[in-house]
Amino acid sequence: MLMKTLATSFLLIVCFLLPYTKAHAQFAFGMQYSVAAEDAYAKVTLPASALVDIIEASEEGIERKDVCLGDKPTGTLNGYQADFDGDGSEEMWMYYHTGPEEGGCNVTVIVSPVGGGKYMLQDLMNFPGHNVVMRPIITLDEGVQMYLQTSQTFEDGTEEIKGAVLSLKQTALLVLTSWTQRAGMKDEAFITEQVDAVFTDTNFDNFKELIVRFSFHETGGGAPTSKNLVDQFILTLDFLPNHLRYGVYDSVGYAKIQEAENMAKIGRGKLNRDETRIEGIINLQEALQLNPFMTWARVRLGEFLLHDGKYADAEQTLLLAKTFNAVYNKTYRILGDTYLRLNDLQKALSAYQRYMDLGPESNYYKKKVEHNIKQITIPKNRR
Numbered sequence: 001m002l003m004k005t006l007a008t009s010f011l012l013i014v015c016f017l018l019p020y021t022k023a024h025a026q027f028a029f030g031m032q033y034s035v036a037a038e039d040a041y042a043k044v045t046l047p048a049s050a051l052v053d054i055i056e057a058s059e060e061g062i063e064r065k066d067v068c069l070g071d072k073p074t075g076t077l078n079g080y081q082a083d084f085d086g087d088g089s090e091e092m093w094m095y096y097h098t099g100p101e102e103g104g105c106n107v108t109v110i111v112s113p114v115g116g117g118k119y120m121l122q123d124l125m126n127f128p129g130h131n132v133v134m135r136p137i138i139t140l141d142e143g144v145q146m147y148l149q150t151s152q153t154f155e156d157g158t159e160e161i162k163g164a165v166l167s168l169k170q171t172a173l174l175v176l177t178s179w180t181q182r183a184g185m186k187d188e189a190f191i192t193e194q195v196d197a198v199f200t201d202t203n204f205d206n207f208k209e210l211i212v213r214f215s216f217h218e219t220g221g222g223a224p225t226s227k228n229l230v231d232q233f234i235l236t237l238d239f240l241p242n243h244l245r246y247g248v249y250d251s252v253g254y255a256k257i258q259e260a261e262n263m264a265k266i267g268r269g270k271l272n273r274d275e276t277r278i279e280g281i282i283n284l285q286e287a288l289q290l291n292p293f294m295t296w297a298r299v300r301l302g303e304f305l306l307h308d309g310k311y312a313d314a315e316q317t318l319l320l321a322k323t324f325n326a327v328y329n330k331t332y333r334i335l336g337d338t339y340l341r342l343n344d345l346q347k348a349l350s351a352y353q354r355y356m357d358l359g360p361e362s363n364y365y366k367k368k369v370e371h372n373i374k375q376i377t378i379p380k381n382r383r
Helices: 010-017 048-057 253-268 274-290 297-308 313-325 329-341 345-358 363-377
Strands: 044-047 074-082 091-098 105-115 117-129 131-137 145-152 159-169 172-186 189-200 209-218 229-240 245-252
Touching: 010 172, 044 048, 044 091, 048 074, 048 091, 048 105, 048 117, 048 172, 074 131, 091 131, 091 145, 105 145, 117 159, 117 172, 189 229, 189 313, 209 274, 229 253, 245 253, 253 274, 274 297, 297 329, 313 329, 329 363, 345 363
Parallel strands: none
Antiparallel strands: 044 074, 074 091, 091 105, 105 117, 131 145, 145 159, 159 172, 172 189, 189 209, 209 229, 229 245
């Protein structure tokens, strides 16, 4: 059955997050590190006229107005084709922006090719916004999840980005969770609401949890920084197969996040003394449970594990750090050193090159990494 009841807005499902927040996220944050590779699924396009034919051939009573289709729709539908739900036949998951930017809308459709240039409509949903990003996420054993993002600017200058995680399982299109990012005036102050969202299996149950950090900055119209941060909290959401959505199973508020920062700094100092080393490791691990987005603390822990000879543990710790922040340069330097110890030269070279691309921390480390790269790439008989 088509989800016409959801056509007004994909944010209806956000009610299960309340009363936590008017939440938000955007693709440019952690989500981009969790989506499938660009070539994971075949990319496909259809002319807008094909959507008209699909709608008119549908037996579900869907009309053009339900998806904002005009008399002469132009443009193309864009998306991916694969056997998303494992039923033995391929589906096409696509989106279409219709109408002028100030008055149009978006629709996501799932159709099946039936031959002869015909397509059968399986499900559809329209949602607000202008610019669209859609990328697949692989997190479940069966079916596929898709990330969608739209953005728009209102007359008062407020910018808004809406993101959602959708799922296709056995021809049912479901909204698993959604959020909104905003930047504009609120209570006579200029507020910027931001998010980091990361998929990772934190409890080792072979399902990836969705960890979302919400940050609220009173910027006065400037850039969000740690100095104008006024509130922050982290939700951990676990996939609930019986309910086909994500449910909050942990929430950490601003006070606990600040406590975690202090605990991590204390633990970092304890690592340097033999008599307090174990206590320091425990401090860092407990702090990271409260705030997994403290990349500097996780990298410091990985660096200690490397120096302590626990190379495999160091690798896993650093890979997790990369999941939460893919552009923290020090991660790749320590990861390169770790792969050198594991004698995986190709991975070491890749990590070092990424470090150099991001920019070295200092001239000292730049020269050190350049030396290691040279040792890897120059044949032994020429050294």
